[in-house]
Every structure is written in C-alpha cells, then in structure tokens.
Amino acid sequence: MEFTYRCMDCRTRYPGDTIRYLCPACASKTPSGEFISGLLEVENTLPDPHEARSFSSFSPYPLPDTRAFPAGNTPLVKPLELSSRYHFSRLFFKLDSLNPSGSFKDRASLMVAAQALHHGEQAVVLASTGNAGSAMACAGAAFGLQVVLFVPESAPANKLMQSVLYGAQVVPIEGTYDEAFRLSIEWTQAFGGVNRNTAYNPMTVEGKKSVSIELWEQFGSRIPDVVYIPVGDGVIFSGVYKGFRDLVDAGLTDRLPALVCVQSELSDAISRAWKTGAPLALSEASTLADSISVASPAGGRYALRGLIDSGGWATVVSDTAILDAQRELSRDAGIFAEPAAAAAWAGLRQDRQRLADTFGDDARIAVLITGTGFKDMGVFSSSVTMPKAIPPTLEAAEERLQK
Numbered sequence: 001m002e003f004t005y006r007c008m009d010c011r012t013r014y015p016g017d018t019i020r021y022l023c024p025a026c027a028s029k030t031p032s033g034e035f036i037s038g039l040l041e042v043e044n045t046l047p048d049p050h051e052a053r054s055f056s057s058f059s060p061y062p063l064p065d066t067r068a069f070p071a072g073n074t075p076l077v078k079p080l081e082l083s084s085r086y087h088f089s090r091l092f093f094k095l096d097s098l099n100p101s102g103s104f105k106d107r108a109s110l111m112v113a114a115q116a117l118h119h120g121e122q123a124v125v126l127a128s129t130g131n132a133g134s135a136m137a138c139a140g141a142a143f144g145l146q147v148v149l150f151v152p153e154s155a156p157a158n159k160l161m162q163s164v165l166y167g168a169q170v171v172p173i174e175g176t177y178d179e180a181f182r183l184s185i186e187w188t189q190a191f192g193g194v195n196r197n198t199a200y201n202p203m204t205v206e207g208k209k210s211v212s213i214e215l216w217e218q219f220g221s222r223i224p225d226v227v228y229i230p231v232g233d234g235v236i237f238s239g240v241y242k243g244f245r246d247l248v249d250a251g252l253t254d255r256l257p258a259l260v261c262v263q264s265e266l267s268d269a270i271s272r273a274w275k276t277g278a279p280l281a282l283s284e285a286s287t288l289a290d291s292i293s294v295a296s297p298a299g300g301r302y303a304l305r306g307l308i309d310s311g312g313w314a315t316v317v318s319d320t321a322i323l324d325a326q327r328e329l330s331r332d333a334g335i336f337a338e339p340a341a342a343a344a345w346a347g348l349r350q351d352r353q354r355l356a357d358t359f360g361d362d363a364r365i366a367v368l369i370t371g372t373g374f375k376d377m378g379v380f381s382s383s384v385t386m387p388k389a390i391p392p393t394l395e396a397a398e399e400r401l402q403k
Contacts, residue, residue, distance in 0.1 A: 055072065061114040069113070079091060112196045127197055158378075219366075229259060231262060238302040240306070241310060325346035337371065387400070
C-alpha cells in the first residue's frame with residue numbers, strides 16, 4: 001500500500017519511501033529530551049470498501065509471514081458473570097494478553113519488524129518499561145532482527161527476563177523511562193537501526209490500529225458503541241483511534257465509537273490535559289501499573305485529538321481500584337490481567353452509571369485487556385498469601401476446606 005507521512009503540526013507531507021520519525025521543520029524537545037512536536041502520522045491509501053478484508057488492507061507495509069509471529073486476531077470474550085453483575089448484556093473483553101509475548105505491544109512490534117525488513121535494516125532500538133521491549137524482542141527473534149533495549153532499572157523483572165530470553169541486548173539504566181527514551185534515540189542516531197519508540201516512530205500507531213479493524217470484524221462489520229482503553233503514553237489510544245478513523249474514511253462505517261481514556265490518578269497527564277487544559281507532562285508518575293506509568297506521554301497530543309473527535313472522555317482511577325479490578329477479572333471472568341490492563345476494567349466499573357445513562361444496558365462495549373498478569377507477579381507479594389501445606393489426609397482437607 002502506498003502511503004505518505006504528514007506532520008501533526010504544520011501538516012507538511014513527506015513521501016513514504018524512506019524511514020522517517022519527525023518533521024524536520026517542527027521537531028523540538030522538552031528539557032528531559034522527549035519530542036513534543038513534529039510527530040508524523042501516516043496517511044494511507046485506503047482500500048475500496050468492497051475489497052477490505054482484514055488489517056492487511058490497511059497496513060502501510062506488507063506484513064511478514066505472521067505464522068512466525070501471529071500478533072493480533074485475539075479473541076473477543078463475553079464475561080457471563082460480570083455482564084450479569086453490571087447489567088451490560090453486550091460487554092466484551094478483547095484479550096490481547098494472548099498475543100505471542102503476552103501484550104498488546106506485539107501489534108506495533110509486528111509493524112516495526114515489517115518496516116525494518118522492507119528497508120533492509122537488521123537492528124531495532126527502543127526504550128521500554130517492559131512490554132514494548134519484550135514484544136519487540138519476541139518479534140526480533142521470530143524474524144532474525146537484532147534488538148537493543150534500554151530500560152529503567154525499576155522495570156518488572158518478569159518483563160526484562162522475557163527480553164533477555166528472546167535474545168535482546170538489554171541495557172538497564174539508572175533513571176526513568178523518559179531518560180531511557182532519550183538515550184535510545186541518541187543510540188539510533190549514532191549507530192543506526194530502526195527506532196521503535198512509541199509515537200516517535202509513526203509505525204507504532206499503525207500497528208496498534210489493527211485492533212480496531214479486528215473489533216469491527218468481530219462485531220459483525222459494525223463498531224462497538226464504547227471502547228475502554230488503559231492509557232500511559234497515549235499511543236495505544238492513538239492507534240485505536242487511527243484504526244476506527246481509517247474505517248470511517250474508507251466508508252466502512254459512518255461513525256467512531258466513544259473512546260474512553262483510563263489512567264491511574266498517579267499517572268494522569270492526558271486526563272488532566274483533557275479536563276483542564278493542563279500541560280501534557282507531570283513532575284513524576286508513580287502508579288504501580290508500570291505499563292501506564294508515564295510522566296510525559298509521547299502520544300498525548302494525538303490521544304487528545306482522538307478523545308475529542310470520538311466524543312469520548314477520560315476516567316481516572318486509584319491504584320487500589322486497579323488491584324481490585326484485577327482480582328475481579330481473575331476470580332469472576334477467568335482473565336488474568338496485569339495491573340495496567342485491569343485499569344480499563346476499573347474505569348468501566350467507575351463509569352457504569354454514566355454508561356447506562358448514555359448508552360443503555362444493551363450498549364456494545366469493548367474493554368481492551370492489554371497484557372497478561374504473568375508480566376508482573378510482584379504486585380501480589382503484599383496482597384496474596386499462599387495457603388500452608390496440610391497433611392495428605394481427608395481429615396486435614398476437611399478441616400481446611402470447611403473453615
């Protein structure tokens with residue numbers, strides 16, 4: 001598919017024949033180093049509505065053999081107990097926790113792998129708090145790409161171990177994600193390769209938009225009324241918005257769903273900006289949901305556009321509510337989600353009266369479950385205690401189970 005890049009600020013277009021990250025006329029930096037302007041978006045040549053069959057019809061690059069890395073096409077699950085409890089008859093969870101590396105980030109990594117292979121690049125460089133890194137490392141192993149990953153040393157050990165086992169060159173740094181982001185860009189500028197950083201590389205949005213195409217297909221060539229999205233840097237939200245916008249522009253639907261941005265109250269830069277016009281940056285982000293713990297969201301401006309255009313809203317939840325939602329998903333839906341993914345469900349629970357008043361109890365609702373709970377087992381250390389062993393007798397079992 002032919003495509004062009006377009007600057008989100010000055011609207012200048014650039015040909016898609018080379019790898020591009022920023023508009024040279026508009027790129028600027030904040031003091032900590034992340035780019036806040038000059039980001040590029042992709043303008044696709046959209047398919048004829050009678051010929052669109054799947055995400056490949058909307059992809060800017062030919063996808064590599066997805067049998068090696070089957071990202072996407074994740075199931076849409078109906079949680080029977082929770083649907084009944086919260087009185088939403090058409091509530092569904094999109095289980096991106098079942099992607100190859102266990103997270104939604106596999107979608108972007110597949111597209112960046114396609115970009116690298118198309119341009120003959122052998123290395124991919126990025127910064128991550130865990131999921132993007134393990135996703136890219138997994139894709140790199142599948143397609144023979146070298147992956148260089150800069151991570152804050154506080155990133156969950158389970159995620160870092162994934163990346164190491166997949167063969168990535170993992171470089172923990174004494175600092176934050178934002179500092180790892182800056183260092184990864186400096187490394188790419190000095191030594192080459194494709195930089196996968198979210199928002200910085202516009203192909204991350206293009207990969208993540210595949211979930212919207214799938215939701216449209218899974219809802220019977222219709223879009224849901226509402227989509228709940230856990231948000232940190234804003235790029236998943238931007239990708240979901242871009243996918244639905246492409247469907248509208250291709251003539252396959254006539255409206256966008258309401259997109260709901262769910263953030264922890266300890267990492268809520270985008271929500272604050274939407275509600276009050278505050279700057280898209282915090283002094284720090286400290287939520288236990290590490291995958292959405294971002295002080296300066298690189299995709300914040302694009303996410304705000306999607307919030308406004310879709311008629312959606314931002315919901316902020318506490319870390320306590322996130323952990324409670326995580327336990328409810330496990331106990332009553334059989335869905336083991338990491339805290340960041342459970343945030344989306346926490347947001348819906350908080351919004352349930354608003355949803356009922358606005359859409360009714362038969363609204364088509366999709367909740368994105370963006371990562372498996374096995375990604376971060378450390379969050380359970382203070383809240384879950386394993387039972388003590390008992391003697392292997394019926395009497396001991398009866399005493400334990402009938403307490």
